[in-house]
Amino acid sequence: MSKIVIEGAYxxxxxxxxxxxxxxxxxxxxxxxxxxxxxAPAYDDARVVDGRGCLVTPGFVNTHQHLYQWVTRGLAxxxxxxxxxTTLYPVWARISEETVYVAARAALAxxxxxxxxxxxxxxxxxxxxxxxxxxxxxxxxxxxxLRFHPARGSMxxxxxxxxLPPDSVVENRDEILAATEAAIDRxxxxxxxxxxxxxxxxxxxxxxxxxxxxxxxxxxxxxxxRMHTHLAETTDETDWCRETFNCTxxxxxxxxxxxxxxxxxxxxxxxxDAEIKHLGSTGTGVAHCPSSNARLGAGIARTADLRxxxxxxxxxxxxxxxxxxxxxxxxxxxALLFARARGGPQALTVRAALEMATLDGARILGRSNDIGSxxxxxxxDLAVWNLTxxxxxxxxxxxxxxxxxxxxxxxxxxxxxxxxVEHDVLQTADTDTLATQxxxxx
Numbered sequence: 361m362s363k364i365v366i367e368g369a370y371x372x373x374x375x376x377x378x379x380x381x382x383x384x385x386x387x388x389x390x391x392x393x394x395x396x397x398x399x400a401p402a403y404d405d406a407r408v409v410d411g412r413g414c415l416v417t418p419g420f421v422n423t424h425q426h427l428y429q430w431v432t433r434g435l436a437x438x439x440x441x442x443x444x445x446t447t448l449y450p451v452w453a454r455i456s457e458e459t460v461y462v463a464a465r466a467a468l469a470x471x472x473x474x475x476x477x478x479x480x481x482x483x484x485x486x487x488x489x490x491x492x493x494x495x496x497x498x499x500x501x502x503x504x505x506l507r508f509h510p511a512r513g514s515m516x517x518x519x520x521x522x523x524l525p526p527d528s529v530v531e532n533r534d535e536i537l538a539a540t541e542a543a544i545d546r547x548x549x550x551x552x553x554x555x556x557x558x559x560x561x562x563x564x565x566x567x568x569x570x571x572x573x574x575x576x577x578x579x580x581x582x583x584x585x586r587m588h589t590h591l592a593e594t595t596d597e598t599d600w601c602r603e604t605f606n607c608t609x610x611x612x613x614x615x616x617x618x619x620x621x622x623x624x625x626x627x628x629x630x631x632x633d634a635e636i637k638h639l640g641s642t643g644t645g646v647a648h649c650p651s652s653n654a655r656l657g658a659g660i661a662r663t664a665d666l667r668x669x670x671x672x673x674x675x676x677x678x679x680x681x682x683x684x685x686x687x688x689x690x691x692x693x694x695a696l697l698f699a700r701a702r703g704g705p706q707a708l709t710v711r712a713a714l715e716m717a718t719l720d721g722a723r724i725l726g727r728s729n730d731i732g733s734x735x736x737x738x739x740x741d742l743a744v745w746n747l748t749x750x751x752x753x754x755x756x757x758x759x760x761x762x763x764x765x766x767x768x769x770x771x772x773x774x775x776x777x778x779x780x781v782e783h784d785v786l787q788t789a790d791t792d793t794l795a796t797q798x799x800x801x802x
Contacts, residue, residue, distance in 0.1 A: 362407070362777065363388050365400045366744060369411025370758045374418055374719050374733035378711070380759075385416055387740035390553055390777035395734045413748035414771050415758040417714065418733050419477025419741035420688045421721025424588075424626040424647035424676025427481045427497055428455055430463035431801045433684045441594045441656045445524050448681060449485075453529045457491035459801055464500035466798040467686055469786050471677070472504060474687040474767060477741040477775040478721070478731060479506050480647075480676075482588060482626065484513025484563040485529050486539075494543055498556065505780045505788045507554075507741065509725055510547075511561030511588045512540045516572050522604075523567045533572045537579060544583050552730045553739060555776060557585070564590040565609055566600055570616055577617035586622050586726055588647075589613070593627035594658045610635045619644045624724045626676065628666070629659040636662060640669025645724040648716065650694040651685065652678035660698045663716070664707040674721035689767040692717045696763050710763040740777035743770060746784075 366385045373379045373395055384400035386393050394400060429452075436447040464481075471479055479501065486493060494510060501508035517523035518530035531539075540560055548558040560580035562568040573589075580587045592598065592609045601609045610631060613619065619638070624645030631639065639646070648661050666673050675691045677683050692713055699708035722732025731741050745768045747753065747761050752768050755761035762768060773781035780788055 363403050363405065364409060364774065364777070365403055365406045366409045366411045366416055366772070367400055369414045369416045369744065371395065371416045371734065372714065372759060373735065374715065375735050385734060385742065387742070387774060387777050390740050392734060392736050392738050392740050395736060409744065409772055411744060411771070413746065415745045415747055415762055416734065417475070417743050417745065417762070418718040418731065419743055419773065419775060420475045420692070420717045421478045421674060421725065421732065422471055422476050422676055422688050423480050423624065423645075423674035423721045423724050424649055424678055425467065425479055425481045426483065426679030426681070427464040427467045427500070428452070428460045428483060428485065428493070429679035429681035430467040430686070431459060431798055432681045433802070435681060439656070440596070441658055442524065442596055444656060444682065449525050449529065452485045453487055453526050455485060455487060455490055455493070457493060457496045460493045461496040461500050462797045462801055464497040465504060465789060466794045467680055468501055468504040468506055469789055469791055469794050470686040471688055472506060472773060472775075472780050473770065473784070473786055474689040475743040475745070475770065475773065476688040477507055477743070477773065477780075478509070478725065478727070480509040480511060480559065480588070480725060482511040482513050482561050484515055484561065486531060487529055498547060502555070503788060505775050505778050507731070507775060509557050509559055511559035512543045513561040513563050514540070514572065514576070515563045515567040516569050517567050525567050533569065533575065536572060537575055540576070541579060541583070544585060548585060550584070553776070557725075559586045559588050561588040565612055566597065573613070573616040573618060580622070586624070587618065588624055588626065589618065591625035591628060592630045595630060598630050608635065610638070614638070622726070624672070624674070626678070627653060627658065627661065629653060629661045631662065636665050636669050636671070639666065639671040643670065643672070645672040645674065647676040647724070648673050648695055649676040649678040649683070649691070650698045651691060652682040654694070654698070655682050660702050662702070663695060663699050664703050667712070672720045672723045673716055674724045675717050687767060688717070692763055710757070710759045713763050714759060740774050742774050744772040745769075746771045
């Protein structure tokens with residue numbers, strides 16, 4: 361097995377004791393074998409990384425993304441969510457295997473370059489002549505080298521049924537359920553070191569029938585996989601649910617079986633006090649996407665209240681068409697700043713924000729035994745951040761330097777023990793080529 365020893369760094373373990381120290385981290389193959397203060401034990405044939413001036417954290421976990429949107433960035437730049445969707449759905453109706461593959465490689469490369477080692481992608485647009493789109497993004501994730509949780513999304517409520525998406529991109533309920541189960545059979549790997557796990561993920565209340573929501577939940581629980589959907593993103597959605605179902609989005613989801621520790625919602629902005637308490641008591645998670653929420657003017661999620669209630673809150677970059685940056689480390693900073701803008705400087709600490717990017721994301725994906733902290737026996741997913749640069753040098757608290765300053769460069773990113781980024785350069789693909797390919801399809 362290859363051995364990588366990181367020496368002399370400041371280590372934020374995120375372990376149960378939340379230990380931090382100047383010390384070492386050792387990865388052998390795809391597992392961590394030693395994490396502790398001071399020098400590392402002697403190892404034969406080990407690669408030694410000089411970590412002086414660096415911060416080592418667990419690799420970040422992205423809990424909500426739409427990779428295919430990388431090639432549709434910058435459109436409807438001043439629109440509300442429903443206006444934005446109405447503009448972009450006809451564009452997305454033309455995506456193909458090539459589009460998804462090129463877009464996914466570019467978006468995943470950007471995630472890797474911003475500290476991300478695990479990605480949950482929600483893909484719900486399946487044009488009938490588009491080809492095998494799920495296979496295309498799975499191939500892209502394997503090539504870039506990130507741990508991947510593709511969420512097999514779906515829409516069965518098109519414009520003719522009162523929904524938003526064009527009828528050309530909706531599927532019928534039977535074919536959705538069959539395709540979702542086939543994806544689980546073909547790709548889902550439940551092992552602790554799994555690089556690929558499938559999620560069941562109808563799109564949203566206004567694009568999916570209640571029958572599909574209920575049957576998707578039954579399928580997911582029968583097969584033992586996680587469940588994900590958009591919920592409570594805008595006040596328009598709340599108004600629509602009240603008019604259509606005579607209840608809030610969460611009340612609607614709850615009656616269809618969509619709460620519990622195996623469920624997480626994207627956005628979750630517009631929950632009231634009672635709903636936040638219910639989310640916490642059921643262990644239902646939320647993927648907080650602060651940049652996208654701000655870009656679309658949707659609001660600021662009550663992350664501090666959700667976490668206090670017991671709901672795990674992870675971070676997501678959302679689709680690149682509503683977050684043209686696609687940077688997970690920027691979401692860490694924005695989550696911190698937006699929480700404080702809403703609730704004051706004590707609403708979210710710098711260390712709580714780091715938990716959201718790591719431990720909480722791992723918990724949401726059901727991977728807290730495998731990733732999310734630096735502990736011997738866990739997967740070798742970690743980021744080594746260079747804090748010797750002009751924006752960071754001199755900040756006494758490395759966690760504050762990471763979360764409050766500009767994004768620092770990466771000295772090293774390991775995913776499953778494999779170097780994916782070194783000295784801020786992606787090792788698994790040429791980013792200039794990725795940019796050119798994506799531009800040609802945009």
